[in-house]
Amino acid sequence: MFTRLKQNRRLLILLALGAFLLFCLLIAVSLGAVPISPLDIIKMTLNKTGLFHFTATWQSSDETILFLIRLPRVIAGSLVGAALASAGVLFQGMLRNPMADPYIIGTSAGAAFGATIAMMLPVSVAFLSFGLVPIAAFFGALGAVLLVYNLARVGGKTPIVSMLLAGFAVSAMLAAIVFLMVTLSSRTGLLQNVYSFLMGSISVSGWNQIIIIAPLIIGAIVAARFLAFRLNALSLGEEGAAYLGIDVERDKIIVLALGSLLTAAAVSISGLIGFVGLVVPHAVRLVLGPDHRLLLPAAALSGAAFIVLADLFARTVLAPSEIPIGIITAIIGAPFFIYLLRHTRREYAF
Amino acid sequence: MIKLKQVSFSYGDTPVLHHIDLLVQEGEMVALLGPNGSGKTTLIKLLSGVLRPTVGDIHLDGSILSRMKRRQVAQRVAVVPQQFSMPFAFTLREVVLLGRTPFLSVFSDEGEQDHRVVQQAIERIGIAALKERFFNELSGGERQKAILAMALAQEPKILLLDEPTAHLDINHQVEILDLVKSLNREQGVTVIGAMHDLNLAALYFDRLLLLKEGRIFADGTPEKLLTAETIEEVFAASVQVTQHPLTKSPHVVVIPRQSPLK
Numbered sequence: 001m002f003t004r005l006k007q008n009r010r011l012l013i014l015l016a017l018g019a020f021l022l023f024c025l026l027i028a029v030s031l032g033a034v035p036i037s038p039l040d041i042i043k044m045t046l047n048k049t050g051l052f053h054f055t056a057t058w059q060s061s062d063e064t065i066l067f068l069i070r071l072p073r074v075i076a077g078s079l080v081g082a083a084l085a086s087a088g089v090l091f092q093g094m095l096r097n098p099m100a101d102p103y104i105i106g107t108s109a110g111a112a113f114g115a116t117i118a119m120m121l122p123v124s125v126a127f128l129s130f131g132l133v134p135i136a137a138f139f140g141a142l143g144a145v146l147l148v149y150n151l152a153r154v155g156g157k158t159p160i161v162s163m164l165l166a167g168f169a170v171s172a173m174l175a176a177i178v179f180l181m182v183t184l185s186s187r188t189g190l191l192q193n194v195y196s197f198l199m200g201s202i203s204v205s206g207w208n209q210i211i212i213i214a215p216l217i218i219g220a221i222v223a224a225r226f227l228a229f230r231l232n233a234l235s236l237g238e239e240g241a242a243y244l245g246i247d248v249e250r251d252k253i254i255v256l257a258l259g260s261l262l263t264a265a266a267v268s269i270s271g272l273i274g275f276v277g278l279v280v281p282h283a284v285r286l287v288l289g290p291d292h293r294l295l296l297p298a299a300a301l302s303g304a305a306f307i308v309l310a311d312l313f314a315r316t317v318l319a320p321s322e323i324p325i326g327i328i329t330a331i332i333g334a335p336f337f338i339y340l341l342r343h344t345r346r347e348y349a350f
Numbered sequence: 351m352i353k354l355k356q357v358s359f360s361y362g363d364t365p366v367l368h369h370i371d372l373l374v375q376e377g378e379m380v381a382l383l384g385p386n387g388s389g390k391t392t393l394i395k396l397l398s399g400v401l402r403p404t405v406g407d408i409h410l411d412g413s414i415l416s417r418m419k420r421r422q423v424a425q426r427v428a429v430v431p432q433q434f435s436m437p438f439a440f441t442l443r444e445v446v447l448l449g450r451t452p453f454l455s456v457f458s459d460e461g462e463q464d465h466r467v468v469q470q471a472i473e474r475i476g477i478a479a480l481k482e483r484f485f486n487e488l489s490g491g492e493r494q495k496a497i498l499a500m501a502l503a504q505e506p507k508i509l510l511l512d513e514p515t516a517h518l519d520i521n522h523q524v525e526i527l528d529l530v531k532s533l534n535r536e537q538g539v540t541v542i543g544a545m546h547d548l549n550l551a552a553l554y555f556d557r558l559l560l561l562k563e564g565r566i567f568a569d570g571t572p573e574k575l576l577t578a579e580t581i582e583e584v585f586a587a588s589v590q591v592t593q594h595p596l597t598k599s600p601h602v603v604v605i606p607r608q609s610p611l612k
Contacts, residue, residue, distance in 0.1 A: 007459070096437045096438075097437070098437065098438075226456045226457065227456075229451065229454055229459070230451070230456075232440075232444075232448060232451075233448050233451045235436055235437060235438050235440065236434050236436060236448065237434065237435065239400065239431065240431070240434050242398075242400040242420065243398060243400065243424065243428070243429040243431075244424055244448060244449070244451040244452060244504075245419075245420045245421040245422075245423065245424025245425065245451055245452030246420060246451065247419075247420050247421075285438065285439075289439065289440075289441075289444075290438035290439055290440055290444075291440070291444065293459065
């Protein structure tokens with residue numbers, strides 16, 4: 001009975017968060033330079049399934065705006081949010097450090113490094129209708145994480161402290177090289193491009209990018225959910241987890257790989273958006289507790305809703321100009337986070 | 351049954367244990383004693399399977415420990431270390447539930463049976479009143495009991511202790527060791543514990559192993575082993591051995607190097 005109650009509670013919370021996310025998506029696609037009524041949006045979407053045939057009470061341009069511009073953007077935003085928040089949960093859980101986020105183990109600097117190199121190349125190569133920049137960022141991120149992992153590896157083990165230190169050192173070095181490249185380059189607009197990549201923005205054109213990235217992100221989150229109980233055991237530390245029958249070195253590699261994949265996939269859509277991977281998992285943990293079996297999916301849904309709302313703000317508050325989304329995530333996120341920190345009983349201990 | 355045959359271990363180039371031969375039968379209660387650096391903790395880690403012998407094999411009920419999966423080992427062997435740090439706000443019950451980790455598969459969450467085992471472990475250790483409290487907010491002694499309950503939730507045949515009472519007040523030391531002893535006597539759990547307090551070891555354990563510089567220096571009952579000469583040789587400390595007033599087990603009293611000013 002106890003189990004059933006607990007599982008029902010988990011399911012209810014996730015359903016509620018899912019409903020909230022849907023609500024956010026609906027609001028986000030209806031608002032913009034041309035507002036579209038939520039009712040029309042629902043009708044248009046249902047018509048698309050082929051099962052319904054509502055008569056058009058909207059203009060055909062509305063349909064174009066909805067399906068080719070706004071919907072891809074909010075879907076991309078929710079994928080980015082879900083990916084960054086899940087990666088945050090994975091890294092914080094594995095490193096047992098609530099300060100860890102996707103960026104602390106070198107992912108962000110690696111992505112920036114890859115992206116900058118791509119931006120400096122003389123030609124812009126089209127590749128799978130992706131720009132070259134996201135692909136280079138993706139490999140930069142993965143390369144940096146692998147470098148950090150190998151640097152931190154001593155005698156068949158990877159102590160977490162040395163991973164944090166190696167991550168810090170590699171990030172600092174890569175960031176310096178990025179700025180050196182920007183300083184020395186005579187390319188016009190490079191500084192602007194690097195800057196907007198570093199500030200982050202949800203910019204997708206159509207569905208092509210989403211079709212490639214969505215299965216990666218969703219697949220990685222599902223795989224991570226299977227690791228959730230083992231992440232709980234890892235909270236006791238590597239030694240404690242090993243006593244409980246966990247193959248710590250193997251699980252660390254899996255967690256690291258999934259987390260890097262999620263971060264790199266998000267970065268390839270949006271550039272670097274800070275704060276989400278750090279703060280969303282914290283906030284969810286403060287409210288719902290540290291059990292990764294609830295924390296991981298709840299953080300993914302909350303992260304998605306958070307980015308969708310932040311992106312909505314970013315593009316509507318000062319319309320027609322857009323504010324970089326990273327600024328919004330910090331401005332909305334920080335006060336909310338501080339509020340939670342001061343008003344919940346669940347505290348951190350070191 | 352645990353059998354070590356010519357087991358040696360080195361951390362890199364630093365040898366820690368040399369040619370250990372040891373046989374522990376089911377249901378025994380064995381204390382490992384020795385000065386810091388004599389290899390007690392390393393031996394516990396070898397027995398738990400998280401470290402592998404550099405040379406030699408450890409046999410657990412006929413299987414070679416280093417060839418078993420971690421999960422299989424954890425279904426039979428539980429470890430209570432000096433302390434665990436827990437960065438997140440898990441409740442005591444959630445921590446004890448972690449003891450079921452070796453029995454859960456990737457695809458299934460814990461079931462009724464697991465909750466029953468957890469509840470029994472919590473009641474056995476006598477911490478039912480604390481079970482919804484956050485682990486981090488408990489006192490050191492309460493936390494150590496929670497860890498003992500977690501180990502119990504593994505339903506182990508062998509319980510390894512690594513100085514489990516090192517950071518505790520005397521009342522909690524006694525409580526923890528009383529609990530361990532009753533598990534040994536009533537449930538037949540084999541107990542092997544690294545201990546730093548000779549008198550507590552003599553009170554609670556039937557068999558003592560004295561380690562010196564990575565070798566077994568002596569092996570036997572407290573009465574046989576705890577003599578002034580042996581302790582002086584192993585610990586390089588001057589002591590006198592008297593008798594515990596109630597149990598008549600040996601009681602070690604240290605002699606200060608400088609005579610106290612009185």
